[in-house]
Amino acid sequence: MSLSCRTAAAALAFALCACGDGEPVMLEAVAADCAGAAAQHLDRLPSGSMVVNAYFLQEEAARDVRRGLAESPVLEEVFAKAAALGVRAVRTNGHNDAASKIGDSAMQVAPLQYDEVSLVGLDRVLARARVHGVRLVLTLGNYWDAYGGARQYVAWAGLPNPVEGDPRFFTEPSVVAHYKAHVARLLERVNTVDGIRYGDHPAVLAWELLNEPRGKGLDREGVKLRAWIDDVAQEVKAHAPGQLVGTGEEGFEPAPEGYDGAFWSAVGAPMLRTPGSSFSRNTASPFIDFASVHFYPEAWGLDGPGTAVAGAKWIQEHAAIARSLGKPLFVGELGLRNEGDLDLSQRRALYRGWLECMREEGLGAGALWMFANDARPDAWDAHTFYFRDGTAPEDPVNRYADLIIEAAAAARP
Numbered sequence: 001m002s003l004s005c006r007t008a009a010a011a012l013a014f015a016l017c018a019c020g021d022g023e024p025v026m027l028e029a030v031a032a033d034c035a036g037a038a039a040q041h042l043d044r045l046p047s048g049s050m051v052v053n054a055y056f057l058q059e060e061a062a063r064d065v066r067r068g069l070a071e072s073p074v075l076e077e078v079f080a081k082a083a084a085l086g087v088r089a090v091r092t093n094g095h096n097d098a099a100s101k102i103g104d105s106a107m108q109v110a111p112l113q114y115d116e117v118s119l120v121g122l123d124r125v126l127a128r129a130r131v132h133g134v135r136l137v138l139t140l141g142n143y144w145d146a147y148g149g150a151r152q153y154v155a156w157a158g159l160p161n162p163v164e165g166d167p168r169f170f171t172e173p174s175v176v177a178h179y180k181a182h183v184a185r186l187l188e189r190v191n192t193v194d195g196i197r198y199g200d201h202p203a204v205l206a207w208e209l210l211n212e213p214r215g216k217g218l219d220r221e222g223v224k225l226r227a228w229i230d231d232v233a234q235e236v237k238a239h240a241p242g243q244l245v246g247t248g249e250e251g252f253e254p255a256p257e258g259y260d261g262a263f264w265s266a267v268g269a270p271m272l273r274t275p276g277s278s279f280s281r282n283t284a285s286p287f288i289d290f291a292s293v294h295f296y297p298e299a300w301g302l303d304g305p306g307t308a309v310a311g312a313k314w315i316q317e318h319a320a321i322a323r324s325l326g327k328p329l330f331v332g333e334l335g336l337r338n339e340g341d342l343d344l345s346q347r348r349a350l351y352r353g354w355l356e357c358m359r360e361e362g363l364g365a366g367a368l369w370m371f372a373n374d375a376r377p378d379a380w381d382a383h384t385f386y387f388r389d390g391t392a393p394e395d396p397v398n399r400y401a402d403l404i405i406e407a408a409a410a411a412r413p
Contacts, residue, residue: 165216
């Protein structure tokens with residue numbers, strides 16, 4: 001076992017002890033989930049690069065543009081601090097279709113009708129990321145209602161009774177055509193700040209087709225969702241041929257084949273029997289450049305014994321499938337609740353072990369959810385962490401800033 005594997009095993013073992021008594025897992029079993037693997041890369045980034053989530057950048061910038069400010073302080077703070085942490089990219093919204101934000105920060109205010117001020121907000125995000133030397137992973141839409149979501153597109157189509165995550169978003173021809181046309185418009189936009197077309201912009205590391213697409217209400221095996229992925233990803237590739245494309249998914253499967261089904265059944269997590277979406281099927285798309293997973297153990301019923309090993313296994317098993325398909329894995333969101341059953345020391349132990357597992361497994365990159373500017377209240381998100389002005393990274397008020405620095409420094413060329 002390598003020294004780095006032993007480090008990961010020790011961190012995970014500590015977390016096992018912290019999360020509950022009588023955890024029936026030997027140290028060797030935990031370490032086995034962190035076995036070394038060949039380095040894989042997202043574009044030219046080092047393997048195991050750190051990314052942070054800061055979804056709110058476009059809306060903050062749009063408000064500053066609307067107020068007539070020549071600079072967006074939140075952008076400057078987030079990008080400067082991300083660079084100081086050694087972060088290579090920021091994952092953020094490349095969409096805003098919310099009816100509630102019309103006149104504030106909504107970009108698309110009606111089908112293919114746009115608020116130019118809000119689009120200039122996104123222009124600023126791309127332009128300032130480039131200046132700070134930080135790249136972007138941009139989501140093109142949302143499965144959930146936040147910022148419009150699938151429901152908004154179904155409502156715009158005039159279909160009856162739209163719901164959150166409406167399956168008609170993926171199958172109704174008029175809705176799919178609208179979404180593809182919007183994607184084309186966005187990627188063909190020429191940035192008003194620096195004059196670079198979005199589809200050529202060097203700040204863009206990747207586009208994600210949707211944030212957390214699920215196949216609820218579609219066929220069990222995920223065939224229809226895969227067809228949508230192929231269709232929309234081809235559209236992105238047509239307008240941004242030099243930029244990466246990912247699904248933005250969480251990593252679910254309708255059946256446990258290819259995974260340790262006995263383990264997942266024992267810990268009671270339903271993620272590998274979620275009908276409608278298949279990580280392996282979606283990742284195999286010839287139009288998808290990298291695999292995508294998220295991991296929220298508490299939300300998925302893994303809030304006690306088994307959490308540490310489950311996180312390592314989630315990383316290892318998805319990485320193995322991605323490698324078999326010749327694609328790097330991106331852990332786009334990794335979140336533990338600040339006010340959950342785990343205290344800060346336990347959460348830090350889990351994160352440290354999982355981040356080490358990511359590096360050992362040769363992942364393309366990983367991202368904790370979510371990084372905030374100093375003025376953003378804790379209460380706005382249950383998983384917030386900071387790098388507060390005037391503090392050292394290891395200060396407990398920052399929660400995980402020092403872990404980000406450690407992981408970024410350990411990234412493999």
